[in-house]
Amino acid sequence: SAKKTMSIAQALYEGVDLGPRGQVGLITYMRTDSFRIADDALIAVREFIGHTYGPEFLPERPNVYKSPKGAQEAHEAIRPTSVELTPDEVAPFLGKDQLALYTIIWRRFVACQMSAAEYQQTQANIQAGEGVFRASGSIMIFKGFTIVYDEGSASNSDRTEEGLLPPLKKNQVLDLDRLEPAQHFTQPPPRFTEASLIKALEENGIGRPSTYATIISNINQRAYVRVEKGKFRPTELGFLVTDLLVKNFPEIMDIRFTAQMEGDLDRIERGQVRWTNVLKKFYERFQHELEKAKAEMKGEMPAGVECPECGRPMVIRSGRNGLFLACSGYPECTYTSNFERDEKGRVVAEKIPEVSEAEVVCEKCGKPMVVKRGRFGAFLACSGYPKCKNTKSLNGVDATDNGEPPPEQSVCKVCGGKMVVKVSKKGQRFLACENYPKCTNTESLSTGVPCPQEGCTGTLVERFSKKGKVFYACDQYPKCRFTLWDRPFDEKCPVCGTKVLLIKYDKNGKGILRCRKKGCNFSRPFEPSSTD
Template identity: 30%
Template sequence: MQKSLVIVESPAKAKTINQYLGCEYIVKSSIGHVRDLIKSKSQNKENKKCLKENFNLKTDEKTILIKKMGIDPYQNWKAEYHIVPGKEKIISELKMIANQVDHIYLATDLDREGEAIAWHLKEVIGGDASKFSRVIFNEITKHSIKQAFENPGHINMHRVHAQQARRFMDRIVGYMISPLLWKKISRGLSAGRVQSVAVRIIVDRENIIKNFIPEEYWKLNISLFSKDQKKINMDVTHYQNKIFRPINKTQMYFAIEKIKKSLFTVKNYEEKIFYKKASAPFITSTLQQSASLHLGFSVKKTMFLAQKLYEEGYITYMRTDSNYLSQHSIKKARIYIKSHYGSDYLPKEPNLYSNKKHSQEAHEAIRPSDIEIKRINSDHLSSSAKKLYQLIWNQFIASQMQSVKYKSITITVVADMFKLQKNERVVLFDGWTRVLIEEKNIISEFPILKIGSLLFIDEVIPSQKFTKPQPRFSEGSLVRELEKKSIGRPSTYSVITSKIQDRGYVKIKKNKFYAEKMGEILTVRLKKSFSNLIDYNFTAHMEKKLDKVAENKIEWKNLLNSFFKNFSKQLEKAKKSPEEGGMELNNIVPTSINCSVCGKKMGIKTAVTGVFLSCLGYNNTEIKNRCKQTINLISLNDFNKEEDNTRQISLKSINRCKKCNMSMDSYFINQKLKLHICINNPSCIGYTLEKGVFKNPVYLSEIIQCEKCHTKMIMKTGPFGKFFICINKKCKNTRKILPNGEISDPKLEPISFPQLRCKKSDAWFILREGIAGIFFAANTFPKSRETRSPFVEELARFQHLLPEKIHYLSSGPIIDDNGNKTIVCFNRNKKTHYITSKKKGKFTGWLAIFTNKKWCVIKK
């Protein structure tokens, strides 16, 4: 029997596809990319050897850089590809099987990245080109796979070139700007063609927020009732035909006294019927936004779970910006709606949704592969994946349901020179909201008022307000902004949001993005020296050009040549001194604070780890005599719980720089000294020292002793925030500083339980503590990754092994009311353990919490 080799990207996808293909097919996974441009780590030794033997750094700097990048922009973009480390065995196996089969099907993902992986596989395996075919499918179902293998095609090299062009541009920017940033600003920095634009979006919003001056205004709500005692709340909207907006308490109470003496007459009562269509089925960006809003998932987590759902065959491909739905899927949805919700909920014609102007590919929207699967019962997927599937299922079904029918009611009341208004919507038919509850402030009935009838005052409710700046971006709203500005593509949103955090240029706090000082400095420098690189329009325009490369409308190397020519000019200029128009340096800003070690002045310095004070003696030309004294600066925002409460902020309370009048960032030096630094630092050298007795975080006034070796612990700042570390180099114990300023409890030391054996291996369990509380993990981790929650009966049995910190957990109920064994779980929001139970792998809803030194049972 003739056999064929089918290569996919992931083992999970291979397993699912294998179910639908016959025994004449061998399905194997490449586990992602098999070949890539050379990595800097793998060629460090080679570079050093070249430097010693052949190259002069001054004359051959270009040659060394090309060798590092793996691409040569001066030689028609010649690329040096290497097998991804660790993939040698996989490649060897694929080659061996390829030599034994009659045909090879490349079934990698259907986006450009998948197309590029297919091409790399073909190049690595080699052999007769006619032996290879490309198959693509939007969903992993028997129907789609059968169609794909009945109509195989060839690798689309235009799409491969588009992926290569993006990859080459990103590498040029990263490898050629990074050395400049290390030299001019700080070690460890890097720039990205798209990531730097995303950082700019967050930094620009940060500057708006910091420089925003709240303005006071008042609103007036009046509760009225009619003769038949029907109540209605109305807002005062106009006075003397102008918008009613008192700016202080005096103006408000003058208006209240006047309006109390007036007669309230219904001037207008208007009803209108309108319909609201459901929003389109999910595309990548809207799925990420909705998962962030409704489930609290990060963009990275959403895409990870969506990938799992796709590979298991539950949803269609998850990287798409198309709202298109196949006729087959629409037909299935309409049958389901009619049978489960009735004919009233089924539109006469299918709901169709238009794509955005520059939709990249003619893929389908994200939808369930099988509409009959409303909820996933499989144990192979996590509860989070199941929740995401439910979100996708609901959105798809709602998108094909009848519109919601509303009655819009507008009431206008006059009182002397005042005008009051009330707008309400009454639901007449719930339509798609039967499945997708998104509407808020909707009422089911409303009092009917006659024009000319009188109303009477029940209550006057004034409220003081303050204008607020635009909100900070969440991950979901940042994706929406990137999509709005046509920056990035569905496949890149997750990478963008992750990288800018990993680099330390922004941080997430309370689900909102905050710009770090280094992110602000980097953005300012790139704006001046590489204006095109982080210009919104330029970046969006480049995305459209890459789309044209994929459509064979632009030659990819011509696009790269044009980009590189302009980029090189800006790079050469940026390398010059600031006086000659080059990139500005990240200079240290001297202060009046004396160094406690050498007596010289301390200066304000910004690095990847944050803002701190550094002794100016560090710049001593004699390395032996350098003073390395530093002082940590604690940002007020690191522990201020009311940082976003702008209502009490006034113009006087905002610290303004005396040199440039911009706002200032505030830091603690110690309990008696604050430092206010201009947000334009180091371009502006303005700063202010404030003396006094300040309310400070707990950790500033406590002396921390290491619980392991009893040595003193000192505070440090790292990529993930501030922490305490033991000064004993042999110990290196750490304690985190929590967002509220408190120091985290000591970590639980791993406890070995040789008596408790693992099910999947010969290992035994060790009790560990992580961000999700205590758990059992195999002692052979990472060889065996088996983990589970502890049973309460196990903790009770080995109570003598438990530290005092978790001793109380062993005294909890061993079984629930129905005789099910109980387990220990952790509430991440409240940071507390609780006890619950499971039956056949599912939570029963039975709960017990520890309060007032005893266990209290809660039944759901």
């Protein structure tokens, strides 16, 4: 992540213990977007290139790069403090992530002062009836700077092999081997990753190297986005906040405004404009929008769907349990519903299964069960509430009283009663004493698998993350911090001897046992017994 990268860069800048050399700062100041390189650093790197790689890799004059508009020229470009400290030389003193970042900085710095790579390009026009087909190919004839730094060496190698053309002569007649028609459709732009979002911020003049990590951290911590497979996906809160701000503060939410403000701050720093004039000009416009928002801005947005009870438009509102759909006709109409979005981002109201009151009867008091809506969706509750607080999920699983006591955790440690499996309204399983509410003791559900951590006598139990995802952890926490995302299985790997295998499932729902050790490829079909 950007935050982690900046933290690692900070450590390299402040200094690392290099043994006999002592504490050494390995890179220059990293919160800068300047391309300027000091003269002494240019002399040192040119001497290093000529001595290490040969004179053919050294251009006649130093390569000079123009810094982006508005760059902070008070600092140099990010570079190693000494080109002689190669990644191989400092590797024994750095962590894995520190070495990876230092290697990129060192290689890019050296490569930026080397000769360009040279390619021999070939293009052939092939006439076939009225159609003309064009084939292009290129071959690298001089590696140049790519001998030190090549961002996509593997992919570039593949493209080079694919781009090789056979020997051809002018007016040569070719035999058709095969014709492969291809049709391309316009694809939507891919979702932002941290790297692509920072690049977009740079291109639009928003933020500075010192603020990129903070921007990324803020949108994550405020739950405006969530990360799925390394890409940002906006949350419902993100949709709501963005829609409200864009509607009520269109000028401030315009990308050009933010870029202009960055430019104004730079001009203030250089003494080209008085800060009071900039602030006065901004506030004159902002005050009008602020007063308008105070009078008109509501904490809701149109949902684009109609109320199924009265036909009025539904709106998205925020409550103590999150966002929900509500009828705009409130208080005349009190209909509410949870919702989700389809693949096109359109709001779709939650579909609640139709449950006949005559079909579901509370087994505790005999009264009919009714559909209620809670924080985690719809569920069945006894109509005798508050005298009877029995609840069930709509799929028939009892939410408060369920199952037989597990054999290894059948006795309550507080009162001696039986421990039974219960399911919360969120669908999370746990153990609770049968004497509730007199005894409120609860425990995590055990897997029965011993913790594989060396010297630990604990057992792996089922737990839930803040987002409700199941994981498995040692019950001796915080003494033992061993965790797994996949369900554990008490068996040793027959290949490498690693304790505890993982139960995974393919797309067809078939179980597979796999070794959890990186590099071991052992796997076999998982056939659960009656106790698994």
